[in-house]
Amino acid sequence: MTPQSPRSAxxxxxxxxxxxxxxxxxxDPAKVPGVDHAGQIARLRRALGDAAxxxxxxxxxxxxxxxxxxxxxxxxxxxxxxxxxxxxxxxxDDALADIAAWVRAGGPGLAEPPGVLDLYExxxxxxxxxxxxx
Numbered sequence: 001m002t003p004q005s006p007r008s009a010x011x012x013x014x015x016x017x018x019x020x021x022x023x024x025x026x027x028d029p030a031k032v033p034g035v036d037h038a039g040q041i042a043r044l045r046r047a048l049g050d051a052a053x054x055x056x057x058x059x060x061x062x063x064x065x066x067x068x069x070x071x072x073x074x075x076x077x078x079x080x081x082x083x084x085x086x087x088x089x090x091x092x093d094d095a096l097a098d099i100a101a102w103v104r105a106g107g108p109g110l111a112e113p114p115g116v117l118d119l120y121e122x123x124x125x126x127x128x129x130x131x132x133x134x
Contacts, residue, residue, distance in 0.1 A: 014075035016052040016107035021068040023059020032066050035091045047100035073108035082109020087120040
């Protein structure tokens with residue numbers, strides 16, 4: 001029996017990934033005052049627990065939407081047709097809670113997002129979207 005690499009052993013177990021922009025504008029109190037920017041990431045990590053990793057990214061080049069969160073589908077979600085969902089103006093804890101609940105329910109491709117997240121969703125150019133995928 002040939003051992004399998006961890007990546008090929010359980011591809012369907014790959015969870016959603018959540019990326020929080022913390023570049024030039026996102027995370028900047030001068031651009032978005034009154035928000036605990038560092039605390040956002042910590043609260044999102046606590047809310048998600050082991051359901052999905054949360055990572056901070058350099059500028060995602062959509063500064064007019066600060067603060068930006070991108071939810072990438074799990075392997076199962078992608079197989080079901082899910083694609084990354086870009087959320088902008090995520091500047092309050094209620095939005096973070098809705099994002100966390102959606103990801104815990106399965107995220108893109110597997111669960112419908114809470115309706116209010118439609119107000120946060122936006123479409124990025126292919127150039128910007130490809131940069132996050134790589």
